[in-house]
Every structure is written in C-alpha cells, then in structure tokens.
Amino acid sequence: MSRAQVTSTVEQNTGGAVAPFVAGKNKIINGDFGIWQRGTSFSAVGNQTYTADRWFTETGGTANITQQTFTPGTAPVAGYEGTYYLQYATATTNATHGIDQRIEDVRTLAGQTVTISAWMKANAATTMTVIGSQAFGSGGSAGNDIGSTTWTLGTSWQRFTWTVTMTSVAGKTIGAGSSTNIRFLNLTNAAFTFQIWGVQVEAGSVATPFTTASGTLQGELAACQRYFQSLTSASNVDTSFGMGINRSTTISDLAVAFLVSMRTSPTLTASAANLFYIAGPNVAPTAVALNGSCPFSATVRFTTTVTNAAAFQCIAFNTLLAYLQFSAEL
Amino acid sequence: MKYTYEVITSDFGGQVIKRTDENGLVAWIPTDLTNSDYQRYLNPEAEQSTPNL
Numbered sequence: 001m002s003r004a005q006v007t008s009t010v011e012q013n014t015g016g017a018v019a020p021f022v023a024g025k026n027k028i029i030n031g032d033f034g035i036w037q038r039g040t041s042f043s044a045v046g047n048q049t050y051t052a053d054r055w056f057t058e059t060g061g062t063a064n065i066t067q068q069t070f071t072p073g074t075a076p077v078a079g080y081e082g083t084y085y086l087q088y089a090t091a092t093t094n095a096t097h098g099i100d101q102r103i104e105d106v107r108t109l110a111g112q113t114v115t116i117s118a119w120m121k122a123n124a125a126t127t128m129t130v131i132g133s134q135a136f137g138s139g140g141s142a143g144n145d146i147g148s149t150t151w152t153l154g155t156s157w158q159r160f161t162w163t164v165t166m167t168s169v170a171g172k173t174i175g176a177g178s179s180t181n182i183r184f185l186n187l188t189n190a191a192f193t194f195q196i197w198g199v200q201v202e203a204g205s206v207a208t209p210f211t212t213a214s215g216t217l218q219g220e221l222a223a224c225q226r227y228f229q230s231l232t233s234a235s236n237v238d239t240s241f242g243m244g245i246n247r248s249t250t251i252s253d254l255a256v257a258f259l260v261s262m263r264t265s266p267t268l269t270a271s272a273a274n275l276f277y278i279a280g281p282n283v284a285p286t287a288v289a290l291n292g293s294c295p296f297s298a299t300v301r302f303t304t305t306v307t308n309a310a311a312f313q314c315i316a317f318n319t320l321l322a323y324l325q326f327s328a329e330l
Numbered sequence: 331m332k333y334t335y336e337v338i339t340s341d342f343g344g345q346v347i348k349r350t351d352e353n354g355l356v357a358w359i360p361t362d363l364t365n366s367d368y369q370r371y372l373n374p375e376a377e378q379s380t381p382n383l
Contacts, residue, residue: 046331047331048331138363138369138372138373176363176364176369177364177366177369263364264362264364264365265360265362265364265365266360266365267357267358267359267360267365267367268357268358269355269356269357269358270356270358289338289346289348289358290346290358290359290360291340291342291344291346292340292342292344292346292360293360293362294360294362301340327357327367328365329366330366
C-alpha cells in the first residue's frame with residue numbers, strides 16, 4: 001500500500017488527522033474553480049451554459065455567473081490558499097437555478113458509498129438541493145436520480161457534506177456519453193446569490209480534506225482540456241494559431257493539433273473570420289468553418305482569396321480578440 | 331435554445347453539421363456519434379446527460 005493510500009485510509013478512519021492531498025480521489029474536475037477558459041464573467045446566461053470549466057448552468061431562467069477572487073488568507077480552509085470561487089446570481093426569478101457537473105462515464109463510483117462535499121455561502125440565507133443522478137448515454141437505459149439532500153446556506157463559508165450510495169449499473173445498457181451527474185439547485189424560485197468553492201466527490205463515507213482531481217494546476221488544466229480547449233489570441237502581441245496550406249484560390253486549411261487528446265471529436269465555435277489573418281498571401285479570410293475533427297486534431301477552413309498554393313501562417317493581430325474553441329463536453 | 335442545422339459536405343466527402351442558435355452563434359459539429367452535440371442533432375428531444383427533476 002502506498003503512503004497516499006495509507007494516509008487516505010487513516011483520514012477515512014479518523015475523520016481528519018492528516019491531510020491526504022491524493023490526486024485522483026476527487027472525481028470532480030475544477031472543483032476549486034481555478035480554470036476559466038471560456039471567460040470569467042457571464043451575464044444573463046440561460047440553461048446548459050458552460051462557465052467555469054466543466055460547470056454548466058441548469059435553469060429555467062437566466063443568471064449572472066462570475067469568477068470571484070479570495071482575498072489572500074480568507075479561503076475557507078486553513079492552509080489551503082484557494083484563489084477563485086464561483087458566484088451565481090439569479091437574473092430572473094420563478095425558475096430553478098443552479099450548476100451541474102457531468103462526471104464522465106456512469107460507471108464512475110457506481111454501486112459505491114460516495115461523499116459529496118462543498119463549501120458554500122449566500123448573500124442571504126437560502127437552501128441548496130444537491131442531486132446525484134446517472135445518465136446512460138445515447139441509446140442507453142433511461143437516466144435516474146439516485147437521491148437528493150438539502151443544505152441550508154448561511155452568509156459565511158461552511159462546508160456541507162452528503163453521503164449517498166450510488167445505484168449499481170448492473171443490468172443497465174450504457175451508451176456513448178454516459179455520465180454521473182452532480183447538481184446543485186436552488187428550488188425556491190426566489191432571487192438569490194450564492195458562492196461555491198471546493199467541490200469534492202469521493203468514495204467513502206467521510207469528506208476528506210479537499211484537493212483537486214489532479215492535485216496540480218497543470219494537471220487540472222489538462223483534465224479540463226479533455227473536454228474543452230480555447231485557443232485565444234493574446235491582447236498585447238500578435239498570436240500564431242499555427243500553419244496551414246492554401247488548397248485553392250479560395251480555401252486555406254489550418255491544421256490544429258490539440259493541446260491534449262479530447263474526449264471525442266470536438267465541436268468548433270470561432271470568432272469572426274476577419275479577426276484572423278492569413279500570413280503569406282497576406283489576406284483576411286471572409287469565413288471560418290470546421291472541415292473535420294478527431295480527438296487529437298482538427299482542420300479549420302478559412303475562405304480566402306489567394307493567388308498561390310503555398311503554406312501560410314494563421315495569426316491574429318494584437319488588438320483583435322480571435323479565438324477557436326473546441327468542445328467535447330458530455 | 332432553438333437551433334437550425336445545415337449539413338455541409340467537404341471536398342474529401344466527409345460531413346459536418348453547421349448549427350446556428352437563435353442568437354446567430356454558429357457551431358460546427360463533426361458527425362461523430364460520441365459527440366454530444368451530434369447526438370442532440372440526431373435526437374433533439376432526448377436529454378442524454380441530465381435527468382429531469
């Protein structure tokens with residue numbers, strides 16, 4: 001048994017004598033809200049909108065989601081300097097509001113005793129219903145809720161925990177894109193603002209000290225990039241998006257190699273085409289599209305007017321915010 | 331969110347789906363059965379990931 005396993009076991013048995021910062025115990029990715037590839041402020045966003053990496057809204061209305069920064073020394077865990085937390089403010093009432101994370105593969109923690117924990121607070125006392133559910137993917141068995149609990153939030157940071165036994169997947173049909181889902185929902189239909197940090201989902205009946213899924217900032221970013229990658233130009237320098245080939249007088253294909261392999265062939269969203277520049281023939285494209293993608297690469301097609309079939313470099317000038325975003329979320 | 335879809339065939343014979351939402355935001359979806367956006371294109375009534383309350 002490794003030292004990590006020993007300390008984790010001691011922690012489980014004693015309820016907190018040592019701090020097992022063990023990579024891999026937390027099945028939530030970006031549980032410390034340290035990664036925000038899509039931006040840091042989202043106004044009046046609707047249902048199923050991704051904000052902080054891996055976290056998306058679940059609402060019948062709209063909400064304002066923002067990254068908030070801990071004043072140094074004020075994170076809720078002594079000895080663990082959290083940097084950011086997520087704030088969720090309702091923009092419309094008379095609707096369910098909250099955030100979810102889909103943990104890849106419904107087999108994750110299936111049939112096991114699981115403890116869900118999070119630090120939360122609110123601008124005024126309110127309630128938060130936590131729901132665990134299983135989704136069996138495309139063509140799979142019907143999804144099911146495995147249970148729920150309700151936490152009463154105050155105006156100071158407090159760690160809440162819930163231990164539940166996840167339903168076995170025996171006898172189920174599991175299709176592509178299955179997931180174990182953790183949902184934090186306010187069902188009051190009233191206006192509220194809440195803050196959340198340090199979300200952890202782990203095997204066992206005790207909430208052990210929080211750590212991120214990977215244990216490192218680099219590892220957490222890479223874990224997020226399995227599901228989403230944003231290639232965004234820098235604000236103060238010219239940015240290279242890579243090399244490509246002018247395949248005809250109207251087509252310039254950019255080859256993109258992903259930073260880490262993605263869960264599946266990703267969907268592309270891009271900024272306006274004229275924010276990019278095709279250096280070599282030195283033209284601005286008039287359209288951008290996906291020509292094809294797979295888990296490790298994509299071909300991004302620009303519509304251009306060029307006079308030769310030479311290679312080109314795709315760049316964005318320092319004053320223009322150009323981006324290519326690839327999503328392989330569940 | 332309501333979407334409109336258009337099937338685009340590349341010069342290599344492959345296909346991608348051009349999805350436009352009601353705000354005009356365009357996304358390009360590969361025809362990969364494990365891509366959740368493609369799954370929703372094929373079966374827009376199904377919510378394969380999160381059961382309802």
